[in-house]
Amino acid sequence: MGLNRTPRTLRNVLLRFQACGVNRQYVGGRRHFLNFVRKSKPVQFGGSTFLNENDLFHPFSESPFTAIKARGEAIRSLAPCPVCPSSHGDHSLAHNTLAAKFECPDCGWPTHCSRDHWEIDEEHAKYCSRLREVNEDEHDLRSGRKLHEFELPGPQAYEEAISFANWDLFWYTRGFPSMDTERSRRHASKLLTYPLTIGSVLHQNSGLTLSNNRVTPEGSRSLAALRTMLHVRPGAPDTEEAGAAKPQMRIFILGARAESSLPPHVWEQFCMLFPSCHFHLYFIGPQVSLPRPPNASSPKPHTSTQPPQVTLQTATLSGEQQQAYIPNVYEPPTPKPIARLKRTRSSLELYGVPSYTVPYTPQLTITGMQANYAEVHAQFQDTFDPYTDVFFLFSPGFGFPSPASVSDDGRPSLQIASPNEWGPVVPALLATRCAIFVTGFSPADVERDIRSLEQAPGVAGEFEWVVTPGENPFGSEKWEVADFDPRVMVKTNWGLWAMRGKGREVRERN
Numbered sequence: 001m002g003l004n005r006t007p008r009t010l011r012n013v014l015l016r017f018q019a020c021g022v023n024r025q026y027v028g029g030r031r032h033f034l035n036f037v038r039k040s041k042p043v044q045f046g047g048s049t050f051l052n053e054n055d056l057f058h059p060f061s062e063s064p065f066t067a068i069k070a071r072g073e074a075i076r077s078l079a080p081c082p083v084c085p086s087s088h089g090d091h092s093l094a095h096n097t098l099a100a101k102f103e104c105p106d107c108g109w110p111t112h113c114s115r116d117h118w119e120i121d122e123e124h125a126k127y128c129s130r131l132r133e134v135n136e137d138e139h140d141l142r143s144g145r146k147l148h149e150f151e152l153p154g155p156q157a158y159e160e161a162i163s164f165a166n167w168d169l170f171w172y173t174r175g176f177p178s179m180d181t182e183r184s185r186r187h188a189s190k191l192l193t194y195p196l197t198i199g200s201v202l203h204q205n206s207g208l209t210l211s212n213n214r215v216t217p218e219g220s221r222s223l224a225a226l227r228t229m230l231h232v233r234p235g236a237p238d239t240e241e242a243g244a245a246k247p248q249m250r251i252f253i254l255g256a257r258a259e260s261s262l263p264p265h266v267w268e269q270f271c272m273l274f275p276s277c278h279f280h281l282y283f284i285g286p287q288v289s290l291p292r293p294p295n296a297s298s299p300k301p302h303t304s305t306q307p308p309q310v311t312l313q314t315a316t317l318s319g320e321q322q323q324a325y326i327p328n329v330y331e332p333p334t335p336k337p338i339a340r341l342k343r344t345r346s347s348l349e350l351y352g353v354p355s356y357t358v359p360y361t362p363q364l365t366i367t368g369m370q371a372n373y374a375e376v377h378a379q380f381q382d383t384f385d386p387y388t389d390v391f392f393l394f395s396p397g398f399g400f401p402s403p404a405s406v407s408d409d410g411r412p413s414l415q416i417a418s419p420n421e422w423g424p425v426v427p428a429l430l431a432t433r434c435a436i437f438v439t440g441f442s443p444a445d446v447e448r449d450i451r452s453l454e455q456a457p458g459v460a461g462e463f464e465w466v467v468t469p470g471e472n473p474f475g476s477e478k479w480e481v482a483d484f485d486p487r488v489m490v491k492t493n494w495g496l497w498a499m500r501g502k503g504r505e506v507r508e509r510n
């Protein structure tokens with residue numbers, strides 16, 4: 001039997017997670033020597049720029065796309081030269097550190113203060129090939145080529161089983177166009193990571209099971225409860241008609257950011273995994289994307305399937321804050337406002353916070369609320385049911401220092417305990433008995449969040465594991481690079497774990 005006999009204390013779970021070995025070998029890579037690829041001038045057609053696939057590399061300052069040029073400018077003003085501090089022989093002399101104005105010719109990112117410091121930096125080789133990959137991916141997204149990676153399939157024939165073993169088997173069994181290159185895989189996995197992370201853990205064909213030691217016996221009961229609602233009786237066809245009498249499933253995505261600006265037709269891909277279910281997705285968080293005001297200057301119609309653009313991070317950390325937050329962490333940017341659809345309506349009166357609801361299809365309703373979840377919990381408090389409701393927190397940053405509150409010793413509180421962030425929220429979620437799924441964007445990020453549970457009032461000792469921490473097969477394969485320091489690179493939804501309130505057994509339902 002694959003059942004783990006060691007008690008699942010927080011320490012044991014962490015030790016097992018670290019023993020996977022992924023933690024220590026996260027950064028690696030080689031310097032690229034692809035500069036011989038001859039450059040051709042980008043072709044202009046009626047104001048749009050087209051790049052061919054041999055011409056995707058451009059230093060940021062020479063990019064044909066203004067958005068990439070602007071990002072380069074932002075990085076030049078934010079990122080410090082990594083060589084400056086050590087060349088002065090004293091790491092505390094931060095004011096002698098110059099900004100990264102010099103662009104590495106191999107990756108095109110602003111990385112050092114000068115060519116001299118770039119030349120003596122042995123460390124940069126660890127990052128350079130990845131940075132070059134991101135440079136080319138960003139140009140490819142805007143190259144004007146037909147992005148077949150974003151062509152999404154329609155409903156699944158009910159007799160065709162979907163595999164959730166990994167991206168490749170999923171794409172194949174779901175009838176996606178074939179992803180021939182690593183670049184295509186990166187684009188498609190970034191677009192689909194949020195809907196597929198949820199779908200792959202909830203679905204009865206999930207790769208996370210009791211037998212591979214990721215799902216605990218308690219967790220398998222939580223998942224079984226949800227799956228009795230998500231699927232139909234064995235043998236019965238899992239079709240729309242079969243769902244007529246089923247209650248709506250509610251998925252609460254708290255602290256939502258980029259996922260709240262994904263076009264609804266991308267979320268429809270999640271619904272198509274459960275053809276007999278009706279879903280209500282709630283995006284709740286201070287950085288949730290709301291529809292543009294109806295009379296705002298006309299944006300381009302939202303017809304593309306492109307993932308939300310990475311917005312500039314200029315405002316996230318001021319120079320002084322960066323000093324205080326030495327754990328050099330990546331902060332996902334706040335997405336831009338989303339398009340207003342025909343049936344989008346305001347929900348301000350209903351929830352008392354800036355919000356909208358769109359009944360997108362009979363199978364999918366989406367609500368977004370720009371508020372901390374603590375402000376609206378009271379409205380839902382008495383309605384939770386572990387059979388129909390589930391929480392997802394994508395990279396919540398439990399273990400990050402709070403920018404807004406300090407603890408008794410004068411240091412910033414961790415966000416898990418801070419009254420402004422997750423302090424009042426997580427204990428309230430544990431009390432619902434519903435499963436709470438959490439992702440992190442690197443091994444260090446997952447570990448930092450889990451360690452923070454140890455001390456948090458109302459959380460430590462109050463939860464049990466549903467899924468033990470480990471890699472998420474449906475994480476994005478694309479590197480996200482921090483503008484304040486291009487050495488900081490993460491992958492969206494790299495890792496996954498889940499918990500629920502302790503000692504509150506999900507009752508059998510007949």
Ligand SMILES: [Zn+2]
Pocket residue numbers: 081082083084098112113114117
């Ligand atoms: Zn320097």
Ligand SMILES: [Zn+2]
Pocket residue numbers: 104105106107108109111124127128129131
């Ligand atoms: Zn480089």
